[in-house]
Amino acid sequence: MIHSLFLINHSGDIFLEKHWKSVISRSVCDYFFEVKEKAVDPENVPPVLQTPHHYLISIYRGKLFFLSVVQTEVPPLFVIEFLHRVADTFQDYFGECSEGVIKDNLVTVYELLEEMLDNGFPLATESNVLKEMIRPPNILRSVVNTLTGGSNVGDTLPTGQLSNVPWRRAGVKYTNNEAYFDVVEEIDAILDKSGTTVFAEIQGVVEACVRLTGMPDLTLSFMNPRLLDDMSFHPCVRFKRWESERVLSFIPPDGNFTLMTYHVSSQNLVAIPVYVKQNINFFETGSCGRLDITIGPKQNMGKTVEGLMVTIHMPKVVLSANLTATQGNYTYDLTTKVLVWDIGKLNPQKLPNLRGSLSMQAGAPKPEENPSLNIDLKIQQLAISGLKVSRLDMYGEKYKPFKGVKYLTKAGKFQRLSLSFL
């Protein structure tokens, strides 16, 4: 199982190591550094590496590498999932997952790692179980602790550890009982130059924030559950009920959690909320080019498109851009050759347009590559797939909770590709 963990920062310093079995020398990371050097971009470091005696499995999160060392045949997905869980836990405990914050809380981090893994086997990874054993740092508590000599570590067995609902602790009490659900959908699409959809899918997630007293048993039902055919659930969801009745029945964990993620990929269900008319030309002579982009609303179900932003990765030879935008601002970064046009709210009466000339390096050949456009947008109060929650029922407890559902649609890796050669 997992043998050791090294945390490595952006510049390649190992700033934390933890060994669950015997100690493995840091020098094992040299193999990793070699590959990292070659990969140039930290995102491009392959996650599974083989060295003469060990396997290095790593993830890249928040500008940090979490590098684990294993010696035997271990499912790599298991290790990667675990590493992400470690990063999530740090995020949860300290509000962010960065070198600074980890160094500031080294002892807590060390206690956490010890609690999460025993001999390489995961021990407690549920956030609320961990929080019962090792309390997250907060200013008030540390003041109280200093005054009273109290401790950061719980000394009773966490109740969730062994029950059938390991994700929930017993004896939760709130004065305001509330349960909120956010349905967030991301559209990932690739369009070709003519606007035809090459590929489109929706990644949906239902995030929950549940603060309810006792042991509530919730049932969430949808108006149109048929939309969903490919989803993964939080372990609390009773799969049998979903299979037979298409309702989500569960005893929720306490606090924030991801109830389910889903995936809609059938082409006809994925609406593309905007259209783009683009014209980018580079001229054979005169080392200049023209750019003309217009964006308009398409299938947005009558809601306003907000936070609209267009990003273009220009060819290397483009030196500067002299453009005028009818709405919003544009910036062109000379070093990264990225043109960003921040539009904001889309007004259907007056379509935003960006046009002007591009100047290129003198004498350079006409660029071969075609710039692709990335589009970012947001639509409040709409799940673009049409998914709607119909009701939430609670059993097992007597009080009346506050309930609420919010919808949000975002662009994921929304991308427009131009297909022809110029």
Next chain:
Amino acid sequence: MTDSKYFTTTKKGEIFELKAELNSDKKEKKKEAVKKVIASMTVGKDVSALFPDVVNCMQTDNLELKKLVYLYLMNYAKSQPDMAIMAVNTFVKDCEDPNPLIRALAVRTMGCIRVDKITEYLCEPLRKCLKDEDPYVRKTAAVCVAKLHDINAQLVEDQGFLDTLKDLISDSNPMVVANAVAALSEIAESHPNSNLLDLNPQTINKLLTALNECTEWGQIFILDCLANYTPRDDRESQSICERVTPRLSHANSAVVLSAVKVLMKFMEMLPKDLDYYGTLLKKLAPPLVTLLSAEPELQYVALRNINLIVQRRPEILKHEMKVFFVKYNDPIYVKLEKLDIMIRLASQANIAQVLAELKEYATEVDVDFVRKAVRAIGRCAIKVEQSAERCVSTLLDLIQTKVNYVVQEAIVVIKDIFRKYPNKYESVIATLCENLDSLDEPEARAAMIWIVGEYAERIDNADELLESFLEGFHDESTQVQLQLLTAIVKLFLKKPTETQELVQQVLSLATQDSDNPDLRDRGYIYWRLLSTDPVAAKEVVLAEKPLISEETDLIEPTLLEELICHIGTLASVYHKPPSAFVEGSRGVQHKRLPGSAGSGESVESPDTGSAAGVSDAPPAVIPSQGDLLGDLLNLDLAPPATTTGPPPPTSSGMQMGAMDLLGGGLDSLMGDESEPPPIPLRTDTPQSPQLPHQSPSPPDYSPTELGGDLGGSPAMGAGFGAPPAAMPASFNAPVSGGLDDLFDLGGGVGMPSGAYSPPKSIWLPAMKAKGLEISGTFARRAGVVQMEMTLTNKAMSVMTDFAIQFNRNSFGLAPAGPLQVLTPVSPNQSIEVALPLNTVGPVMKMEPLNNLQVAVKNNIDVFYFSCQYPISMLFVEDGKMERQVFLATWKDIPNDNESQFQIKDCHLSSDAASSKLQGSNIFTIAKRTVDGQDMLYQSTKLTNGIWVLAELRVQAGNPNYTVSLKCRAPEVAQCVFQSYEAVLKN
């Protein structure tokens, strides 16, 4: 308040200061001090000097302080074992604490202290905790057994902990079950053949029940364990599948993939006409697609596995092509994997989409990715015939871009398209020729030269083109040189009049000015062919080439089956069987898919199942290169083993064999690398990625050897005219021995070769075997382990029908073929037999390690004997370690694993010893001389991947050598030493 304050020290006497604080009376101060110590420890500072002071803080009721002290103990106990004993009492006391959290913590920490002395004290508390009333303690104790086993395996077995652990599989608490399974799996990994996880329907049922209730990690352990089970029939298989399917919707991708593994394996047993089979196939697609929306690291592992799944069951994902389209911001490692799968899924239905995508990718920025995309277009053309035309036009478009590396890749793939569809797209040759000058990579140059040679009759200025390459002949890489030689000979055969000068020039360049034996030999062969019989030369060189296969890059089916059983593991990421890379595992069992139950056969236990699986396995479509020589010899030289009639006269048999052999050999020599000889050899085209499959020690087959034999073969000798005058004398020298060597491989005439082989000894005396006497020895010849035997018939009657079998043994030795005794052995006759062996048989540790139990059968009876093989037979040819790796490994292996031996009465110099050892694949990596004593650092590798490192000390004038051996599997040291002694003294 943050912990960074622990790092700020003002004075030099930091340790001293901490010491004082640790001994303070105030609880709070103590705790702060321990925290400081831990903080220093985490960043790698040495605070071991504080050991006694920290341990003193251990006896406290404060759980946090206790935990911190435990953290410290785990880190430093190893370096201070005597001090660690001081802590034992507290541990033992804590194991009795009324608070289960403290009991569990104590037993958990004790297991992490890797000190032998402590483990003795651990046994009693551990036994109690394994039976503790609180499940939290039991589940912690289960893991502790695995820890203890890692430190002292014998102790765990002696104390009966394994049985207790097995009992925990039936525990009422699912978490305990999961941990017990995890612990047992880990222990079983170091004992591949122990029957630790004895799975039967009852335990399976318990595991399936626990599966629904335990944590996500526990589910992974249980699913991986389930995957090792072989259901009795299709009904059981279906019911397990039904209970595993809900796991496909789990949020944890590792759970999903482990579930996929179980389903993929058990599906094999379901009859295909069953409704459920179809339902299951449909259920598998969505979770696999979902894995691709996870983090890129997870995607990568998922894609590597999908690659396997798609090869085994393409129907699952055939409609999901689009999810494999590359996204702009995918990391490069994800992009490359997606591309690979896109080609695997390409079919007539979706080829238009795929091509549009690929063309797009070919204009991206990343060079590696672009290259792969261009190659992918070529692969599509070869795979989907209907698309070939569009692919070619796409490639031509790409060539027009004039981007250097794109053009080169395109030319390499167009060559393959020509091979696949001859006489169809030759119209594009003109365009290709325009780009001749821009080619600077050997592969592209070779491809272009091949095209020019192959279509010389259609290219007006072919001679000029080739001549232009010839100018810098010696600066070209071998690949290009060989190709140029072949191309010019082709040209000459097609246009003999105007190219005579050219061909003479290239032949003399190849034969006289080149140091490369392959090039020289190919040159000589052409030269002789052309000078003796141009018609024959034409037939050979311009022979019609077999079409290249559609999928040269598919994983070999038996390997694929094994890999499917390893879905989700490292093996599936590397696409190699675990035995090929899991180090130190004393042999890994090969897993196989269960057969379909449709035939109604009884299903064997996993062990016998694997044996049966070998014979059931479909014949390998693509035999690996290593089999070539074996095939040649079997095919051409040896009459089939079943014939009982008298063998053909030896002499003519030899001639025929030599002819055939030559024929096959010639083809492979004459054609370039991409022209496979007409035997079913895998087309080793340069563009097809090397199969990630290691064939077990392939016989060392090089064209040179065949070339040498050619000259000496009596059959051909007559056919050839006088060799060219320029023929060096050395070329004739090996002639006499050449053919014998070849026959040696097949026929087994004992001929001493480089590797040491002990003299034959009697293994089976005649009186024990009804008159059959077997003496024999082992040898390693050209990378193949052979068992060479003399069978003597001392009985009164004729013996026939010989067969041989091995018992399971430490290194998986098994006969690579049947025992080739072709003639009946008449009374008082002896015959020599050589039996090639492989090392892929079942594995069981023997005592002594190199013991081999053999059963020989003849028409009279079955006889058993055991013999010991010198372990040097198993030293493989690539056992030379890099110096750096050697150094690191030497340091890395704990000193406990080192063993020292003396070799007495050896009078070799260190250099002589080194070369002698090298003959047996013990490689000297470095030599150091200190005070007149030579130290040789050596490495060798066993067939199962175990490395042995050695330091050989030789004192001038002293006949006694000292060998120190270091190895992760110290058991082999004794055997290796024996081999050292045997090799050095003979």
